[in-house]
Amino acid sequence: MALDSASQNQRRSDAPEVVVARLPQYVRILTRLLQEGAEVVSSQQLGEKLQVTPAQIRKDLSYFGRFGKQGRGYSVIHLLERLKLILGLNSFWNVAVVGVGRLGRAILSYPGFTPDGFHIVAAFDSNPDVVGE
Template identity: 75%
Template sequence: MTSSSSGPGIRPVTALPPGEVPEVVISRLPQYVRILSQLLDAGEEVTNSQQLGEQLQVTPAQIRKDLSYFGRFGKQGRGYVVRDLLRELKQILGLNSEWNVAVVGVGRLGNAILNYPGFNPDGFHLVAAFDNNLANVGREVGGVSVQPMAEMAQTVADRSISIAIVAVPSAHTQTVIDQLVACGIRAILNYAPINAQVPDGIRVRSIDPVLALQSMTYYLTEDGPSINGSTAAR
């Protein structure tokens, strides 16, 4: 069986073994972490599903259901202690660990990724880069020396790399992902707009700027943001 990913929140329907947490619930937790961090910074000590739901614009029931997968965090009628919930969620998500990451594809996008300073502070260390263009091999990009694809397996093992960022053209993305999986990579951030096929147990997330743009055009249409009866009926 394969699973595919085609953007945030879009997952194939799979029957979950008892006790397993739906992937989309996990994908929401980093947002909970961000909100809780903001609440903590703002001096808030306690929150509840109502407040979290308002921040994330989902129903309080959805919040309670999401958190229920991980046991009883809150007490009935007393809400959640911000600091405790934040610590638990970070622990669950593995955000207290450091992760070595490989970048595949050192074209324009790969270059931008390797030079992006935002990964390191959150524990994601870009320690290797691979490209099938020999003209790029040996180049120093963002402090990393670009290696040939043939060295991928050895480097992934040597550097304990478990995450890869794939920034190759769509036509080559699936092949590269297959290679990464064969090397033992278990989490892939894919920048190509394709539904990558991966074996069970391998995770793929896609960065999709088109989806983001499509969520804004609503506000640019003639009628503006206010929906009334006539608009809904058109």
């Protein structure tokens, strides 16, 4: 069952904060499963990886619509895409780093932000020696 964006937003606002806070964990697990070639995952498998019960997985997901079919599990790619949409991870975000010291340089060199839609487009620092690097 497809939900329109108004229904998705309404359901998200009704979900407890603890449930919304678990969604990024689901995204990480599903991304890993997809990279490993998994096509379908059960609530039992997700629960084991997240250390919650299969019933909790099903309850969490029910706040955001219907996913999967009983006895067949969830399509990894479909569930991943839907959760990214719910979390707003289907968008691209241009970001700037303010402060290019050790931490700022580490952030600039970290490739893990791009797959999640974060594009570093500028870096600023008050030290004139690092300007233009």
